[in-house]
Amino acid sequence: MNSAQKEKTRRPRRVSAEVQRTELLDAASDMLAGGGPEALSVRKLANAVGTSTMTIYTAFEGKDGVIAALYEEAFARMADFQEAVPEGNSPLEWLAGLGAAYRAFALKNPSYYALIMSETLPISQFQKQEAEPLARGIARQRSYRSLFDAVSACQDQGLMSSDHATEEVTAVLWATVHGHVSLELAGFHESKAAADSRFLLLTQSVLTGLLTPKGKKAWRAFAAN
Amino acid sequence: MNSAQKEKTRRPRRVSAEVQRTELLDAASDMLAGGGPEALSVRKLANAVGTSTMTIYTAFEGKDGVIAALYEEAFARMADFQEAVPEGNSPLEWLAGLGAAYRAFALKNPSYYALIMSETLPISQFQKQEAEPLARGIARQRSYRSLFDAVSACQDQGLMSSDHATEEVTAVLWATVHGHVSLELAGFHESKAAADSRFLLLTQSVLTGLLTPKGKKAWRAFAAN
DNA sequence: ATCTTTTATATAACAGTGTTATTTTAACTG
DNA sequence: CAGTTAAAATAACACTGTTATATAAAAGAT
Known part of the structure; x- marks a missing residue:
């Protein structure tokens, strides 16, 4: 009053x-x-x-400051998407959910996703100020953390080989999903159905390459329904 | 005179x-x-x-015209890299060479690669004028053609499953390599060695997911030396 | 409560940008 | 060689991000 x-x-x-x-x-x-x-x-x-x-x-602090703030907002929203994914019965289910959530976020928020991935292009209009290694920056991000934890869980349960470091496998999966999604957003695929089937093929392929025999069996069981 | x-x-x-x-x-x-x-x-x-x-x-026709011309130049250079790859003894060797060449091109020509991949981001400063499906545009490109032919050869020789259409497998491999390379160019990995090992892990993983038993055997034989 | 200092806002200016209109000027043509 | 055409230079327009200056509101001090 x-x-x-x-x-x-x-x-x-x-x-x-x-x-x-x-x-x-x-x-x-x-x-x-x-x-x-x-x-x-x-x-x-x-x-x-x-x-x-x-x-x-x-x-x-000028336009760059606005961009930087939006950039953090984008990562926060992405993380919300990732953390909303239920862990499910198996880490494999979790992993699949995380990949789907990543893709869903990108398709629903192309601007924010572009912001996140603007650092992915070597020369971006959203220039980065500090030259810290990107991996360190992202590693602290919540969204990367989810994926890391899921991979870690898979390794713990013997579903995924522990021959490679968890960070390494996480980076590989990140690259995989990012690669598909950026092509899909560019309108690379002729239809949503085509994009769907290629996303499935890609993720299935890379997973079967990373899973242990036990993991593959569990995957088939999960993929059945 | x-x-x-x-x-x-x-x-x-x-x-x-x-x-x-x-x-x-x-x-x-x-x-x-x-x-x-x-x-x-x-x-x-x-x-x-x-x-x-x-x-x-x-x-x-103004700045956009210059960009468009550079864009074509970029694809031409990329294609040169791809076509310089020897087909080798096996299509698998060819495939591996194409992936390595793609990566090498991107690392040596980050500006041109950024140009190629600028269409990959949903919102780019290099706006695209015609709204044709990107796949059609790229399909005509020489660099995409090489990969397609290599995949096709793998399928013909029973090294790769023919359950999936050649275009589909090609798109999957394209997304794979693009995903890694864009992360690497962004400085995602802490060292060249780390990037190397992750590129290897990624490509090996997705390939073993796509190869037939015969193909896997041939791959192991090839990867040995 | 009044006066002073600090600070956020508004206005205006500066150095750029891509593009377009106008004028000059070189090249072609009858 | 004169007349036409087309390209290049100049200048202007509508923008952009940023900075300098001035104004007015909020905060602090007496």
Whole structure:
């Protein structure tokens, strides 16, 4: 009430730094999802929330700051998708679910996925500032963690060979799913059905190459239903 | 001689459309390889060859035209790499060579590879004009053709299952190698050795998932040396 | 409560970008 | 050789991200 009165008489200059930030970020993600990266400009963003361009420079540190914030948001959303996957009866089921969730996220949030994968291209318009090894950065990410844990569980149960380090197998699976998804998003496949069947073939192939005999048996049992 | 004399007396305005084109294209590729996509501007390009911006608009159709031309150049170079791979004694050897060549090309020409793969990201700064299915476009490409032929040969010799269509298997292998390479170019792996071993693990895994028993045997024999 | 200092915002300017309109100028043609 | 055509240069337009300056609100001090 008190503050409401205050609002009427004289509107405070900044509505609290945090709501300003999220308001800007929401608008930015909308613009990104709407018209791609070139639809995201500091001027349009400022207009969208009804302020001036300087707001972007105090809330973030210019356009790159906005991108960086969106980048973290993208990873958070991806992680939400991954962590929503039930572990199921077998780690193999978990693994399959994680792969499907990764793909589903990418297809439903192409802009955010593009953001995540923008570092994947050697030369990106979203230049990376610090030159830390990408693996370290991603390793800390929750979404990578899920996959790692699933692989680890598979190895623990003897479903997957322990000849190779868990990180190594995780990286291989990551590359596999990423490879397919980026092609699918590019419209490489002629239909959704074709994309589905190729995703299945790819994941099945790489898995049968990584599973132990026991793992293969369990996989067949799981894939039956 | 005649033309040389002519050059001395009065230098022709445009030195023939084609040399102009290639001159611009060379400069453009240098800029792209040098400082990434943002180093490539029509103004800088015009300055580099000592002309005005309008030249770019008559030779190509603006910046997008230059990008498109570089894009074709990239595919041509990639195809050169692929076609330089000897077919070897077995299609499996050929296949392995093609994968290695793909990776080698990407590592040696990151800018050109980024160009090729720019269509792979759903939202690219190198927007695609025509909305034709990417698979059709690539299918006509020479580099894709090599892989397709190798897969086909493997199937013909019973090394690879013919349960799945050749296009399907080709797409799967394409996604596999692309997935690894894009991660490697992003600096995902901590060292070249790590990248090497993961590339090997990935390709071996997916292959053993696709090969027939006969194929697996042949692969082991080939991988021994 | 008033005065001062700090800080976020707005306005305007700067250095770029791709593209287009206009003008100049070289090359071709009758 | 004059007239036409087409390409190149110049300049302008509508943008972009960023920075400098000025204003006004919030915070701190007396």
